[in-house]
Amino acid sequence: MPLRVRFRRTRGRRLRRLLYAFLALIATLCATAVVAYHLTTIPEPHPETVTQSTVFLDADGAYLGRRGPVDRQDVPLSAVPRHVQDAVIAAENRSFRTDRGVSPRAIARASLATLTGGDPQGGSTITQQYVKNALLSPERSLTRKAREALIAIKLDRTRGKDEILEGYLNTVYFGRGAAGIQSAARNYFGVDAKNLTVAQGAALASIVNIPSYYEKAGSDPKVTAKLRSRWEWVLDAMVASRSITAEQRAGARFPAFRFYPPGETEGQRQYLIDVAAQEAADRLGITEDQLARGGYNVTTTFDLALQDTATQRVAEHPGGKGGVRLHTAVVGMVPGDGAVRLLYGGSDYARQPFNDAVSGAVEAGTALDPFAKLPRAADEPLRALLRTPAPTPLKLASAYATVAANGEYAAPYTVARITQAGRTVYKARPDVRQLLGGKEAFVAGVMTGAGPVPGGVRPAETKGFTTEGAGGGTARRTVWTTGYDSRLTLTVALFADRAGSRKGTTAPARLPNEPPPTEFAESVATAIWGAATKGDPSGTEKEEAVRQPSSVPSPG
Secondary structure, eight states: OOHHHHHHHHHHHHHHHHHHHHHHHHHHHHHHHHHHHHHOOOOOOOHHHHOBOEEEEOTTSOEEEEESSSBOOOOOGGGSOHHHHHHHHHHHOTTTTTSOSOOHHHHHHHHHHHHHTOSOOOSSOHHHHHIIIIISOSOOOHHHHHHHHHHHHHHHHHSOHHHHHHHHHHHOBOSTTBBSHHHHHHHHHSSOGGGOOHHHHHHHHHHTTSHHHHTTTTTOHHHHHHHHHHHHHHHHHHHHTTSSOHHHHHHOOOOOOOOSSOOGGGGGHHHHHHHHHHHHHHHHTSOHHHHHTBTEEEEESOOHHHHHHHHHHHTTSOOOSTTOEEEEEEEEEOTTTOBEEEEEOOSOTTTOOSOHHHHOOOOOGGGGGGGTTSOTTOOTTHHHHHTOSSOOHHHHHHHHHHHHTTTEEEOOBOEEEEEETTEEEEEOOOOEEEOSOHHHHHHHHHHHOSSOOTTSOSOGGGOOOEEEEESOGGGOOEEEEEEEOSSOEEEEEEEEEEEOSSTTOEEEEOOOOSSOHHHHHHHHHHHHHHHHTTTOTTOOSOOTTTTSTTOSOOOO
16 A cells, blocks of 8 residues: 555544543543642741831831841731732732632733833733742742742642732832832831822832832932833723722823932931930830841830930031040930930941930039939939039939929830830830939029929029039030920030050040030030920920920920
């Protein structure tokens, strides 16, 4: 039989065999996939993806900074506005609410965008990205990709969409060192995630695509322009999906970003965080490392606006000459309560992490004279202060605050409240005790001349500052300027040093005479006092709730 004829006669049989083989292959692949699916377990998140930083806030809730190996804090999905959720879905995975954890259409769309030069789009779903970022290693291989898909499918079948989206929003990287939507909101806009606007939410959603590039938005014009284009694309997608209205789209304005990288003034806040972190760890009975990794919110007693005022005023001094370095320390605290409102410990944390306000030993000179005639029965810590020729500015301010509170001493504190996962784990209770009787407090008040005399003998309108120190004339070594009323005790200390005879040591030096040190100290104190009392330096405003942490009016 000719070969051609035989080929035609057996063609049907061969096609059937190929079909059977193909079906067998499909069945084998399906069976393998089913077995692999059932054998696949959902791993626990990586330790680094669940580690949270601890955030420090000022008394009004303004962001001070953080401590921890990563900049991340979990927030429930309920704390993320719906328009922010929808913006991320519009940018990263528009079928998220309906897909099965993987989306062949998304993969095809991403490939087409790459080929045509359109806006970059991820081929992975939000579920796959969450699996890749939080549950699997970063290696790139077909095996890991297949496992990622299987876990994504299983995760989608066993977890709710909201739970997956919450996990994703708390772990996805946004650039600027920020992991998670809460840290991103603070890093880019200085707000909590719950306060993000439509425009800000769309901007953060746009950044997720290439975070290491877009993190320079606001400081690099080219990056900002490219991000703006993608931001508009995200907003258009939100309108198309009816997440926002056309009116909301028309009213959206490209948001302003916090400058990146942060300027030198950010380092000033590290003095505050150092003190508050040590106190917070002590109050919780843990180490500072445990605090940094614990995801706490530490609300301090500090007034950030007041701190900035002090920083600006101190920076006006031209500094020392001939190797002399000027030091300025400023302390502001609430009499009868102990809440520390202001703590200026140095001009540059990067060069001098040592906090002059808390740990600096400054020669007292005549600054202790108002307390010299106190009876020996006066209790600690006033007696200890009198035995110290060089007290710290914080301790001296505490002594004057005792006089301001009619003899009641309040231990200084910087941590008002600590929360974790929305639960309060610590709340400050002022440690107040009577150290001076009415007569002793009266005598000390008269001798200070720095505020209203206890008992109201001298009217508050005569409010002034007392300036003391060591040395006189052009040989001033230290200057102490203090003022107080029942709302605030403020102390400004000036001293100077120069390099010592041995490497790494310093020696005391005379204060620079230009500008005159007493005038400069008093001008700094007057400016801060005016800011703290909203322009009422006489202290005649209402003084209700004096001993609560919020008793000192916020600077205007």
